[in-house]
Amino acid sequence: MNIAMVVNIVLPLALAPLLPGVINRTKAFFAGRKGPPLLQLYYDLWKLLHKGAVYSHTTSWVFRAGPMVGLAAVFTAC
Numbered sequence: 001m002n003i004a005m006v007v008n009i010v011l012p013l014a015l016a017p018l019l020p021g022v023i024n025r026t027k028a029f030f031a032g033r034k035g036p037p038l039l040q041l042y043y044d045l046w047k048l049l050h051k052g053a054v055y056s057h058t059t060s061w062v063f064r065a066g067p068m069v070g071l072a073a074v075f076t077a078c
Contacts, residue, residue, distance in 0.1 A: 017041035
C-alpha cells in the first residue's frame with residue numbers, strides 16, 4: 001500500500017469533525033455570538049469512545065451479544 005493512499009484515506013477521516021466546527025463558529029460569528037469551541041466534535045468523540053456500556057443485572061448474554069451478532073451479519077452480507 002502506497003503512503004499517498006494511506007494519507008488520502010486517513011486525512012479526510014481525521015479532519016471530518018473539523019468542518020462542522022468551522023461551520024458552527026462561522027454561523028455564531030455572524031449571529032453575534034461566541035459559539036462552541038472549534039474542536040468541540042473532537043472532544044465529544046473522545047468522550048463517547050471512552051464511555052463504558054451499562055447493562056442491567058437482569059439481562060442475559062443474548063442482550064450483550066446482540067450488537068456483535070448484528071455487526072457480524074452486516075459484514076457477512078457484504
